[in-house]
Amino acid sequence: MRVTPETNEALSPEEKRRERLQAIARELDCYTVQDMEALYDMSAATLAAMRAKGQGPDFTTLGRTTLYPKESVHQFIRHSIGQRSSKARTQRRKSEHLDTQQQALSDGLTGDCGRALV
Numbered sequence: 001m002r003v004t005p006e007t008n009e010a011l012s013p014e015e016k017r018r019e020r021l022q023a024i025a026r027e028l029d030c031y032t033v034q035d036m037e038a039l040y041d042m043s044a045a046t047l048a049a050m051r052a053k054g055q056g057p058d059f060t061t062l063g064r065t066t067l068y069p070k071e072s073v074h075q076f077i078r079h080s081i082g083q084r085s086s087k088a089r090t091q092r093r094k095s096e097h098l099d100t101q102q103q104a105l106s107d108g109l110t111g112d113c114g115r116a117l118v
Helices: 012-028 033-040 044-052 068-106
Strands: 030-033 059-064 063-067
Touching: 012 030, 030 033, 030 068, 033 044, 033 063, 044 063, 063 068
Parallel strands: none
Antiparallel strands: 030 063, 059 063
16 A cells, blocks of 8 residues: 555555546546535535536546546536526516516506506
8 A cells, every 4th residue: 555645644545546536637627526526515426417417517537437627617607607697687677577566556556447457
């Protein structure tokens, strides 16, 4: 087993694999599934479900390893922020419209036929 210089502890085979994967991901300018779990606060299973549905950022697989190119993740985040902002504006406009309608009803405004709007 290899020993890490910082802690002087032996790495398990899984830790060695994870360390190699992180090094490869950095070299390729990608995020690993573990990085994405931390970034999005989602489980690996949720990320896998998103990939299966064609949702989420672009990804690539190397063998059994899934990697997310950082630029694709950043674009996806920017796009998501834009969509949420747009949805918030739409919701705000709908709410303002409903408030205007409710105010008109409470003021007893009438329509063209002379009857109260309902």
